[in-house]
Amino acid sequence: MTDRLTIALAQLNQRVGDLDGNVAAMLEWRGKARGADLIVVPELQLTGYPPEDLVLKREFVRRAMEASERLIDSTADGGPALLFGSLHHEEGRDYNAVLLADGGKLVARRLKHELPNYGTFDEKRVFASGPLPDPVEWRGVKLGIPICEDIWLEAVCAHLAKSGAELLLVTNGSPYELDKDDLRQRLVRQRVVETGLPLAYVNRVGGQDELVFDGSSFVVNDDGEIAVQMPDWDEALWLTEWERTANGWRCATSRHHRLSPFPEDIYLAMVVGLRDYVVRNRFPGVILGLSGGIDSALSAAVAVDALGPDKVWGVMLPSKYTSDTSLEDAAENARLLGCRHDVIPIVPAVGALDRMLDDPQGLTAENIQARLRMVTLMALSNAHGHMLLTTGNKSEMSVGYATLYGDMAGGYSVLKDAYKTTVFALARWRNANKPAALLGPDGPVMPQRIIDKPPTAELRPNQKDEDSLPPYPLLDRILEALVEHEQSVAEAAAATGAAEALVADIEKKLLRAEYKRRQTPPGVKIGPRNFGRDRRYPITNAFHTGD
Known part of the structure; x- marks a missing residue:
């Protein structure tokens, strides 16, 4: 039975659709993980994330699966095992998958169960939902391998814990938005408390059209404490040491990077x-x-x-x-x-x-x-x-x-x-x-x-x-109420202290x-409701909440 593991956490950039480039990058970073038993890279790292309707192109899926086989074969060199995200096609369906390769063989494949379909995400458009994933037996350890959204709801982690998982390794493609670090950490702590299992959260970095990924990967031990905090915005590979204790597996590494504050x-x-x-x-x-x-x-x-x-x-x-x-x-x-x-x-x-x-x-x-x-x-x-x-x-x-x-x-x-x-x-x-x-x-x-x-x-x-608009501090508070919080005119007026007539006028301008x-260029998503993917209002629209 294995009592110690060295797991390399690699938060990497990627380029959507660049299968050969993404494979080469993963192999390069795997080469840097000397001494590790396993290297973990983000969700759909092979295809890039989000692949959107590229998944509907059969040739793209076929080549992605061929590239997965090349990655699996590459692990025959005796280096660390590789846990990576890719596509999987089976019986007419496409899945968001994570593959564990070791010794030139596919050890296990797990399919994403919870598919996000809100805000910037529309995975149900292109992917089928996989079954509740069972733990993966590898080198005497039972690994739970949820994929990103799988930890945002309780079912997957609860099933993995009930099925005997000993630690959770989560691959993610989680875009940046304001205060997302705190949200992720609260969520992970909740899953750790519920399951009693330590969890490593590996996220990507880099920009993809309107989305930008901040990395900020981290590890939470079974006591809820953050053992490892990787940097934001930069590619990085950190080796983490894990040991089996009387209470189960624990990350023995203690290493913390300061995350960027606002603004x-x-x-x-x-x-x-x-x-x-x-x-x-x-x-x-x-x-x-x-x-x-x-x-x-x-x-x-x-x-x-x-x-x-x-x-x-x-x-x-x-x-x-x-x-x-x-x-x-x-x-x-x-x-x-x-x-x-x-x-x-x-x-x-x-x-x-x-x-x-x-x-x-x-x-x-x-x-x-x-x-x-x-x-x-x-x-x-x-x-x-x-x-x-x-x-x-x-x-x-x-x-x-x-x-x-x-x-x-x-x-x-x-x-x-x-x-x-x-x-x-x-x-x-x-x-x-x-x-x-x-x-x-x-x-x-x-x-x-x-x-x-x-x-x-x-x-x-x-x-x-200000000849045409209220002072920006007031205007922005009104807009945040109407856009980010979807409040009515009366609610926004009460929340901001602005006159209802002014808020009603701003709402009319907003809708018109x-x-x-719809004709603006793409731009970096910052908040929870950007114009575009997050907020999809009809252009022709007779409904408003003001007089």
């Missing part, structure tokens, strides 16, 4: 999400309108920190309403970041449209400016290959305070799920802090004046955002802007 965690989520999106879609860099405002300044800072200053191109596109202050702030912003900065006035193009349309006025004239900026930036993007980065925030997108085919256009939106108050918090934080792994400069990355001055679109004389948001 550092949000900032790093943005950096990782943008980096992997740009690099994996093979853009040489990004271009954005650098207006001298806080949204573009923060977007540029994230881009420089993610990609490096040589891959970020800021363009100031002044109109006749652009102030000298904005021109100065944009230039200083670019200087602090070390990125390219050009000034291309749109005044001649505005004049041409004025003549074409017989001197348009009001909102039409304002939107023409925003759309001409987009046309200019997209022309530069087409000419040089850089992806256009959109700079709007969630507060603006919520109420439609943005121009369709203007400032809403682009390839990716860093601030898509960040309210304006969060934008201010992130800007202040980054001006005072810089984690070592970021590629941008030390010290401030934007002039303090950008943070201090009232937000304005500068599309008409003396314009301020749905058609605009």
